[in-house]
Amino acid sequence: MPGSPSLSLWSSVFLAITLAQAQNITWTTGAPTTQDWKTLNSTVAGRLYAGVPWAEPCFSLYNGNNTRPDAAQCSFVQQNYFNNHMVRTSVFAGYGPQNFEACMATSDQCMLNWMNPTDPAAFTPPQDCKQGSIPDYYIDVRQASDVSTAFQFVAAKKIPLVIKNSGHDFQGRASGPGSLALWVHNLKSITNNANFIPEGCSYTAGKTALTVGAGSQFQDIYQYAHDNKLIFVGGSDQSVTATGGWGQGGGHSSLSRLYGMGVDNALQYKVVTPDGVLRTANACQNQDLFWALRGGGGSTFGVVLEGTMQVYPDQSFQIANIIFPIGNLTITRGILSIFTDNATLLATQKWGGYLTPTNGELVLLNPTLSTKDAQNSVDALSKYAISVGGKATLETVPSFLTWFQGWVQGTYGTQDPIGLPQALASRIVPQANHATPESRAQLVDALMDAVNSSFFQQIHFATPYGYNATSASDTSVNPIWRSSLYQIITVNTWQYNDNLATKKATYANTTQSVATLRSITPTSGAYANEADIHEPDWQTSFWGSNYPKLLSIKNKYDPNHLLDCWHCVGWTSATDPRYKCYI
Template sequence: MAYGMLVAGLLSLAVAASSQNVAQRVSSNSVSGMPLFPSETLQLTDEALSRLAKDQRAWFEFGSNGSVSAARSLWPSENIWELFDWVLGTGSLIKTVPLATVCYPSEPDYDSAKCEEITDNWTNSYLHAADPASIMWPLFEGRTCLPTNQNVTADCTLGGYSSYAVNVSHVAQIQLAVNFARLANLRLVVKNTGHDFSGKSTGAGALGIWTHNLKEMEYYENYRGSGYQGPALKMGAGVQAFDVYAKARELGLTAIGGEGKTVGVAGGYVLGGGHSPMSSIYGLAADQVLALEVVLANGRFVTVTEETDPDLFWALCGGGGGTYGVVTSVISRLRPKVGVTLSKFSFATSPNVSADTFWAGIRSYMQRFPTYADAGTYAYFWVLPTGPGAFEFLMNPFFGVNHTLDEFNALVKPWFDDLKALGIPFTPNSTYFPDFYDAWAAGFPLETVASSTMLTGSRLFPRANWEDESKFNATFAALRSTITAGHPLLAFNMKVDLPEGSPENSANPAWRKTLMHAITSTTWNTTTPNAEIKQIMDTFTYDTLGQWRATCPDAGAYMSESDVLEPNFEQAFYGSNYDRLYKLKQRYDPTGLFYAVTAVGSENWQVKSLDGLPDQNGRLCRI
């Protein structure tokens, strides 16, 4: 009681001293060769900490060996949370309220009109990206507060969403959050947009760091560093694909980012590798990185380049988000302006097109994957089951980078001739765009997200499966079997070589051998019992995806678009890099402050979910 009164008194004094500041403006100079953003020059320093009273400072001190105080085993009191809010800048600490609380009559903010609005937009990725805690896949939060138009009596609980989130506007807030979480022994999560297929940016009882509003960008025409000289863009952690692509168009250049419009380019996307419509020419987004600004687990802010810290630079470029620190900005290469021929079309079974004929058309396409990838193109396509023995193919789109319309037509003519010879009707809609941005904006659909009745899984199919006829036959048979069994196929044809001049990084080595990144899924009903859902998941993981793994057991999967239950995830997501990544994890984050499901070191922890499913609605415990 006495201690609580002391803290309350100190807080009152601190709040009254409005001139007191716990952040300090520092020089913008950076060893990266590009100045720090204004948001990065406002930092927590030892001098700034010294301005706090001793009892206050004890909650925010920098780490030395990352040890957790045994005295901090209890949840912080309300007074401590108020202190934390004050040092952040009052109003920056957000107490999480799930988006769909407005749909529940038992909640104080119940509002049927707002509920209808949330329900109508629930599958729109912009909605979840703009919320400090919501994620794109509520299955991994625990499905505790879903929108509903029904007259419900159930409560809307917080579930696996973080309890609080820091709305970051400058680096000092990240440092304060990291130190507070470490010293208070809180679970810590980092969210930019929440796109990750496994829910890595959520966790029950966690303190969230929300980097979504770090939107600064700065162009350098002639950047020099990391063995590179040329145009580069520094972008804050909150910059999204639509932001960076528009900026590159303004500059008359091309940026490397995801195909999805709302993906956070400088967040978990680039840290996990990041494939792109430009991958067949320039590799992964991680291959473009020249420098990163990062807050480490000890709370210190550092600039990481290949020269200053080659080990950490290697690990951050592809080793996974939410693992080694909180990235505040990334400097990446920009590429020359490119023209693109974009093509969309479809075909399907019908009274005149049998299933075997349909699959002959698919086989003719897939056989040409090496040719198309080597030509620098990128294809995003679906093969969908539409009924017993009925299927549809959607090319959505074929992205012919550096191809004029005539060059594109010449490239695809052998396949199109096969389709015509098979009697498969299709009408390609092909258009040439002189700029990447316009082709991307016209070509790729806005992501549909927020399903709570679906589990996805993926595989990176290697070129070797095309170079050996028996392996190709096995691959094609496995895919056809999967789709015939009722599972959809969403796939990308591309190659992902390390570009000349880019340093080696920790991206999954399977990427360097791949010709197809394929994704499928399984579903259940909203009324399916949890035990049955778990059985469906296990069958999908081990049987459905097991067919895929059998065709290329030494390959892997893309960690950001994968099955959260992937067996031996260390090999599947990180390959031969895992042992080195794990050792670096122990060096930079010895207590495991940064935990994320299937991230490096996550095998040392366990979440005991309340529903028995692989979600984050449960206590995180060290194994």
């Protein structure tokens, strides 16, 4: 579908008219009727759709009713079902962590066998394609009035509202049984401004910035930035968007050492708050909302339609690609030992990247060192990898996009897979835990516990350690990010037909996988975007000392909690029916 124009191009008159039209609708209180849905569809210009599970064309039963399989459409789904990042995010019912398409607690689901999507045992009778956690309906959002209308509708009808962007959400916040969803995927504008001054500010000089629609994904943003000889600070998955979960949750990046997190680069947001008002949030107006949006989490304070972020001149990078044998715990421990011994120096020298024990890979990129200095910097890791039968290369690439395309294509490391159930946990690891040989040895033991207790592990060497161009107090992310060197994520999975007991055990194992790390980092936390759904003391873990202020802002802009999601600011109860599918 074509992208929407930037909000900055919309006339104020048009916005005033559309918002007024939305506000003039009166919805009767009570459960929505068929006529209510028809009226809602008319109000949003025919862009209300049923939320049909992606794999439904393969089934002969859908929610207990006979249906006719569509062989051609089923074949397309099967070909792209597992680990196709861009295709899966281009359909409303596609989610990166596949378990949030399902109702995990009841096994109501519409899943193929992710290990073999053509396996007929998953979709032929008596298998029934159930709705699971896919929202019943969704609005394909193209303008602010769509959001205002939705807020009014759910307030009157008392049904859950969720926001879905790319579906790369490990907390399940973009789905929910019996809900109405706002799908912002098609807000895909990207514009460049060499002298951006936030609206309402009296600065005499602006900053080079890109303004991106809420649905703009890193694959397109990076290409656009490259074409304009710029670097955009973003994440490591081409299908993720710059606003929403990644952008509002903090946004760690392989560039964070030099340029900070995503929220450090945010200059302005256009956001519809739950009162239906389109607001501009920046350093000069709605400052409290701007602060909350810079780390307080997505799906919480409003629906962001576009964001403007500072960008930087493109440049060359040193790329260290270190490969070591997998399946040998002694070698894995050796790599982790050398890595932890050198992590502080590597971070100080502005290296960023990803260490994936599961795949036997460490890929690092550096924007500041010469080739000789870069080689010396990673020498210990390189020599060890080679000594145990691995290999190590160092090369200069001319641009950030060159590295990122190699990352996506598998020549510079391997991305983590999507399109499978994922029980995920994480921990942010402070620099203080690297201070002495004894603390580093303790840390290696904890990291090995994580390796031994999980199907997949990855260290995101991507914190803003050493970055100080933005004051930490200007953002609402957990302050622990500033004094930490990396985070580790651990993942466990299950098969499409596993029972509830297996799923519970899988989550329990994942929680346990970072238990030792939690115990030796008691003042640290976890990343709100990539965390255990059973994260203990999640308010402090995700936001630290910032949580009370965030809660106050939540109550100001969303006093009726029209936006509510699992372990988001202001969330209070797992007994709400909208969370019945969590385990």
